[in-house]
Amino acid sequence: MTRLSQASLPTLPSSIGRPTYDRTAVSAGVVHFGPGAFHRAHQAAAFDTLLHEDPRWGVIGVSLNSQAVAEALNPQDGLYTLALLEEQVEYRVLGAIQRVLTRDVPAGILGALAHEDTRIISSTVTEKGHCLSADGSLDFAHPAIVADLDGSRADGWVPASFTGWLVRGLQARRLGGLPGLTVLSCDNLTDNGRKLEAATLALAEAIDPETARWISGQVTFPNAMVDSITPAIDDALRARILDATGLEDAWPIQRERFTQWVIEDRFAGERPALESAGVTFSTDVGPFETAKLRLLNGAHSSLAYIGLGLGLETVAEAMTDRDLAGFVERLMREDIAPSVTTPPGLDLPAYITDVLARFANPAIRHLLSQIAWDGSQKLPYRLLDTVRDAMAAGRPIDRLAVPIAAWLRFLGRAARKGITITDPLAGPLLQRAGDWRQVLAMREIFGDLGDDARFVRSVDRAISSLEEGFLTPSPV
Numbered sequence: 001m002t003r004l005s006q007a008s009l010p011t012l013p014s015s016i017g018r019p020t021y022d023r024t025a026v027s028a029g030v031v032h033f034g035p036g037a038f039h040r041a042h043q044a045a046a047f048d049t050l051l052h053e054d055p056r057w058g059v060i061g062v063s064l065n066s067q068a069v070a071e072a073l074n075p076q077d078g079l080y081t082l083a084l085l086e087e088q089v090e091y092r093v094l095g096a097i098q099r100v101l102t103r104d105v106p107a108g109i110l111g112a113l114a115h116e117d118t119r120i121i122s123s124t125v126t127e128k129g130h131c132l133s134a135d136g137s138l139d140f141a142h143p144a145i146v147a148d149l150d151g152s153r154a155d156g157w158v159p160a161s162f163t164g165w166l167v168r169g170l171q172a173r174r175l176g177g178l179p180g181l182t183v184l185s186c187d188n189l190t191d192n193g194r195k196l197e198a199a200t201l202a203l204a205e206a207i208d209p210e211t212a213r214w215i216s217g218q219v220t221f222p223n224a225m226v227d228s229i230t231p232a233i234d235d236a237l238r239a240r241i242l243d244a245t246g247l248e249d250a251w252p253i254q255r256e257r258f259t260q261w262v263i264e265d266r267f268a269g270e271r272p273a274l275e276s277a278g279v280t281f282s283t284d285v286g287p288f289e290t291a292k293l294r295l296l297n298g299a300h301s302s303l304a305y306i307g308l309g310l311g312l313e314t315v316a317e318a319m320t321d322r323d324l325a326g327f328v329e330r331l332m333r334e335d336i337a338p339s340v341t342t343p344p345g346l347d348l349p350a351y352i353t354d355v356l357a358r359f360a361n362p363a364i365r366h367l368l369s370q371i372a373w374d375g376s377q378k379l380p381y382r383l384l385d386t387v388r389d390a391m392a393a394g395r396p397i398d399r400l401a402v403p404i405a406a407w408l409r410f411l412g413r414a415a416r417k418g419i420t421i422t423d424p425l426a427g428p429l430l431q432r433a434g435d436w437r438q439v440l441a442m443r444e445i446f447g448d449l450g451d452d453a454r455f456v457r458s459v460d461r462a463i464s465s466l467e468e469g470f471l472t473p474s475p476v
């Protein structure tokens, strides 16, 4: 079987989309940290579209924690297949990624960051990759940050954290007399750009104050909202892709057709003309981020923890459970929507209807267990901020407490069965999971919410009602 590569590209059936621009003429305007499925399905697809008009926006991927993407994509000249999931699946081979660099060649990463062609450093390193405390500031006690503070004193420092790499790369640009650039976070965090800016400045200040000053003047960190449902690839789809393309692809990816990327118009220097790829530039991304994180991701995590408790496997399957789907819809419309400022031009009730339809898409097999990863990092943005706003406004929080209770029960089940969970706080969470009050007391997740008697009472009631087999605590 022939492997997908630049050389084998012409053998693709004509029905399969592919880069029709000259890939040898492309320069890398973007260095992206975290070239996993989400980046490759979403932002790299947008850059692939843009490259048909402007060759200066190729992408160099940096994978800090694994060799897997590099091993899959480098032998394929950065090419991979994207399946757009609908009744009729559409396949497209994407070519924006030029190569993927890994930690074992630090000089390569540094060279890319401090290259004159590089004008954007972007990231999808997930919530935990930002090493933040519960208040959203850089966690100076995080082992990777401690290692960077220590390591930065030595010559030839190889950073451990993503933030460390930013500081190291920006320092190299300053020392090399290169201009500043745009650091573009595409992670699911409220105020992602501002948080990354504050974290980078705090670390730079501790390591090299002159670079911190340079960053303040030369580098911008726009906020951005990214949205597209991207389930992990499975063997069934791999087989279908092989069938459709006739080429072996070590790591194809899939996503729904819907995609949205709203970027704050705050670029250092030239802004890529991504409008042609459907990107929206806005002066205020905050309302878009909040609407998406609280409504879509909040509902997703609710479906995941409640659904897993009911023995369900996928999002679409959970949406066929009438009680659960009805509960989540009420949660979105009655409990979450009041905490969301309507983004300009968006009809919030229609947005909720659309999100629910996307969840119910039977062409997408999105595992609840995948969404259940990293609950300690996700719930603060997805649900706890909404709880705080609801309490401050005197609105009920009983329904909002249900997914939190479902997460606590998910932890309790894992601890009882002795199975581990994917979460950077898995150790302490599972240790405390036998007594959910101890989990609520974890300030790194709940802040001072765990001290609030009203919140604790609501969670207590929600746990009892889930135990009794009701989705909702009465009366709702």
Ligand code: CS2
Residues within 6 Å of the ligand: 188, 226, 227, 228, 229, 230, 296, 297, 300, 301, 370, 371, 372, 378
């Ligand atoms: C999901 C997200 O895995 C998860 O936690 O909620 O990846 C979700 O599919 C995307 O944010 C949709 O844009």
